[in-house]
Amino acid sequence: MKRTLKILGYGLGTLISILIILLIVINAQDLPSYEVKTVEFQRSNSPEAIERGRKLTAMLCANCHMDRSTGKLTGQKMKDAPAEFGEIFSPNITQDKTYGIGDWTDGEIVYLLRTGIKRDGKYAPPYMAKLPLMADKDIDAIISFLRSDHRMVAAESKPDIPTKPSLLTKLLCKIAFKPFPMPEETIPMPDTTNSLELGKYLAHNLECFSCHSADFKSNNYLDPTQSAGYFGGGNEPLDMKGRVRPTANLTPDNETGIGNWTKGQFIKAVKFGLKEDEPALSYPMLPYTQLIDYEVGAIYDYLMTIPAIPNEVQRAIYD
Ligand code: HEC
Ligand code: HEC
Missing domain, CATH: 1.10.760 (Cytochrome Bc1 Complex; Chain D, domain 2)
Known part of the structure; x- marks a missing residue:
């Protein structure tokens, strides 16, 4: 009896040690990486698309990416992100080529918005919005707006503050949260008369x-x-x-x-x-x-x- 307990005890001890080592390893690692597929995307840049994109960006992106003191999408600390996720800052997504997304291709932005995979392959955790179901035309509207001469997105050379995702975020991104598949077919707009x-x-x-x-x-x-x-x-x-x-x-x-x-x-x-x-x-x-x-x-x-x-x-x- 005693012997069995002892063996059990050792077994459990080893298991816990392995778990702790695993967590230390995960914590030391970055967020998971995935393959980046090249997406060809031709934005329309039409005035209608830019105007619709402005509205969509105001509703879907500005709350996180806008610095409220300037009205520009230069990023900020996300005070409403649960503390368990770590210390989260949204990045600069203005057209600045060094600090913003001025040197991202349209395809790279589309791929991120659809799948959650950034152009360096890193997965953007759940606190960054994803648009797997949005119509291609609305995606085009957002990209056309991000590239427009609107003051919200004009190049601003404000460096990003690195985000510090917690062990929980890293664990969840390894197990629970995965990128969405890139849609294979075009997604049409809804029938607005219905x-x-x-x-x-x-x-x-x-x-x-x-x-x-x-x-x-x-x-x-x-x-x-x-x-x-x-x-x-x-x-x-x-x-x-x-x-x-x-x-x-x-x-x-x-x-x-x-x-x-x-x-x-x-x-x-x-x-x-x-x-x-x-x-x-x-x-x-x-x-x-x-x-x-x-x-x-x-x-x-x-x-x-x-x-x-x-x-x-x-x-x-x-x-
Ligand atoms: C970021 C989270 C969030 C999003 C996105 C959101 N809501 Fe809400 N909504 C809330 C919260 C929180 C409340 C309660 C606010 C309060 O009690 O002051 C609320 C309240 C409401 C209410 C009031 C209902 C009641 O019984 O008082 C309506 C209506 C509503 N939302 C509709 C919408 C619609 C439509 C959308 C999309 C266009 C939407 N919400 C998107 C978080 C959200
Ligand atoms: C709930 C908050 C939130 C919303 C909403 C949001 N984002 Fe983000 N976004 C983030 C955070 C946080 C990151 C950084 C993620 C990371 O750690 O990699 C990010 C990253 C990005 C990046 C990558 C930039 C870089 O330099 O790595 C782009 C581009 C981007 N977001 C565009 C958008 C667009 C366009 C929208 C609206 C459709 C949007 N985001 C909505 C929080 C948000």
Whole structure:
């Protein structure tokens, strides 16, 4: 008996030592690397594309990459990234050739936005947005804007502050988070005259589902409808002071979701953060002033067709 225990003890000791050594090795390594495929991409640079790209960039990129004191995409410390992920800084993505992305090819940017793989092969962790489902035309709009003469993206020689991903981030990037496949076929724009199709496209590509489902970890970015608690709320993003702001239930459940909301109330909340008899919506729910009423209305129409999930979420109101 004693002998068996001793052997077991040694076995366990060895196992723990191996695990510790493994963690030390992973911690000493960089984030995982992948093969970079060359992508040919011809951006359109049309005025319409640049204008649409400006809106998309304001909604999807600026919150992380913009220095609020200058309004330029020179990067910043991400105060709302969970501390367990490490100390995270977003890089300079202005057109500066040394410090920004001025010398990246359009194809390299597309490959990163689609897959999460940077041009040096390194994987950009989950705290950098990815757009695996976005229509090619909208990707073109974003790239055309990033290359435009708009002041947000004009070359600024501000060096990046290196990010320090934690052991947890490195571990997760080894096991759980993997790059998305590069789409093999072109992804068409939704039919904008079909409000359900447009609403679904926006609800997925503007990342509404990503915050408004159960948890970032159980989201399915390639098929958002398969995310745990799809649009049922309760996910816990942080605000700029690192405090939890639970997300609202946006399913058509009458008691706990938005089943009783009118389209007008929904548009007011999404575009301006306004709610009747309640304090305004707060960060990270930013007002989507770039969207037109028809687009927000389309999101509403789509949400009214998805399965209702009874899930009571209490708002966190701090100030
Ligand atoms: C939630 C925050 C967040 C959002 C949203 C976001 N990014 Fe990023 N981005 C980051 C971080 C952090 C990195 C650095 C990742 C790393 O460690 O490699 C990054 C890296 C990049 C890089 C690589 C730059 C370099 O020098 O390595 C590019 C290009 C980029 N982002 C463009 C965009 C665009 C375009 C959008 C909008 C479609 C966007 N990002 C949205 C946080 C974000
Ligand atoms: C970065 C995370 C995030 C994203 C992206 C996001 N939301 Fe929100 N949303 C929240 C949070 C957090 C709240 C709750 C804010 C509060 O309580 O002050 C909220 C609240 C709301 C509310 C109010 C609901 C209620 O019952 O009070 C609506 C409506 C809403 N979001 C719609 C949307 C739509 C539509 C999109 C996409 C266009 C979207 N959200 C994208 C985080 C997000």
